[in-house]
Amino acid sequence: MEGYDLAMACAKALSEKKAEDIVLINVSEQTVVCSYFVIASGKSTTQVRALGDNVEEQLKKKYDIAPVRSEGMREGRWGVLDYGDVVVQIFNEESRKFYYLERLWDSGGNIQHYENDDK
Secondary structure: OOHHHHHHHHHHHHHHOOOEEEEEEEOOOOOOOOOEEEEEEEOOHHHHHHHHHHHHHHHHHHHOOOOOEEEOOOOOOEEEEEOOOEEEEEEEHHHHHHHOHHHHHOOOOOEEEOOOOOO
16 A cells, blocks of 8 residues: 555544544655655544554554554654654644644645545
8 A cells, every 4th residue: 555545544544533634745746755644633632642543553454554653642742653655643733733734845736635525
């Protein structure tokens, strides 16, 4: 699984646990680190941890994919799951506003807001 499909699978797992403001950012033209960032918010540190746990569980269960690296999830303010081609960043509301990564990576037309079609 690569790029966009992996990013969508991550977004879906986030949506299942009621993440807010889920966005996919195609950064393939801006960096060699990865192709997509998936960014989402949780209302509390507990929810941020639960969101990260669900992404890990769902991707392992459905696709047998585990993150290469995981940072900050236990603190629940800003957690990162690195899946190589996709980097998932989950923030609490305050940290999301402070870092505002969408502004840093927006190159016009490369940001997609995730909408769950299952609703």
